[in-house]
Amino acid sequence: MACEIISVEGAVFVLWGKPTKQDMDRVADRVELIAKASKRPIIYITRVPTAAPPPDAEVRQYMNANMPRMVKACSTYHVLLEGSGFVSAVKRAILASVLQLGWRNGTFFVHENEKGVFAKVERNVRADVDAILQLAQSRGLLTAPPPEDVPLPTVRSAARSARDERSLTH
Numbered sequence: 471m472a473c474e475i476i477s478v479e480g481a482v483f484v485l486w487g488k489p490t491k492q493d494m495d496r497v498a499d500r501v502e503l504i505a506k507a508s509k510r511p512i513i514y515i516t517r518v519p520t521a522a523p524p525p526d527a528e529v530r531q532y533m534n535a536n537m538p539r540m541v542k543a544c545s546t547y548h549v550l551l552e553g554s555g556f557v558s559a560v561k562r563a564i565l566a567s568v569l570q571l572g573w574r575n576g577t578f579f580v581h582e583n584e585k586g587v588f589a590k591v592e593r594n595v596r597a598d599v600d601a602i603l604q605l606a607q608s609r610g611l612l613t614a615p616p617p618e619d620v621p622l623p624t625v626r627s628a629a630r631s632a633r634d635e636r637s638l639t640h
Contacts, residue, residue, distance in 0.1 A: 476609065476611065479598070480504070483603070487616035488524075490529060512545060517611065519615055521616055523616075548590065549580045552583065
C-alpha cells in the first residue's frame with residue numbers, strides 16, 4: 471500500500487507515496503463511505519510529500535477515469551503539494567490548471583501546506599477540516615515521508631513466518 475488513509479465524519483485525509491490502481495480504489499471507496507455516512511459531500515485532503523514519486527502513465531489515466539467518483543462525493547478537494555521555490559510553485563499551478571477541468575468551479579485547490587485549506591472551505595465545515603488535520607498531525611502524517619508500496623503478507627506467508635520464528639526459538 472502506497473498510501474495511508476484516515477477519516478473523520480465529514481473529511482478524509484490521504485498521505486501518498488507512489489499511487490497504484492488498488493490504492494486509488496481504496497481511497498475512492500473510503501471517500502464514498504464517509505460521504506454516505508456523513509449524508510453530504512465531504513472535504514478531501516491529500517498530502518504529496520516532496521519525495522513522493524509521480525504516478526506512472528497507466529495510474530494517471532486510471533485516476534482521471536475514476537475522478538467522477540471523487541467529484542460526486544467531495545464538496546472540496548485539496549492537494550498539499552509540498553516544496554518551496556519557483557519549481558514547486560509551477561508544479562502546483564500546473565496541477566491546479568490540469569485538474570480544475572473535471573471539477574465544479576471553486577472545489578479543487580492545490581496548497582503548499584495544510585494551513586491553506588481553511589481559507590478555501592465554508593465556515594460550517596471548518597470543524598471537519600480541523601478534526602482531520604489534528605488526527606493527521608497526531609499520527610505524524612503531516613510530516614511523514616511517503617509510504618512505500620509494501621504488499622500485504624498473505625495468510626500463508628504469515629503462517630510460514632510464524633512457523634519459521636517458532637523453529638528458531640526451539
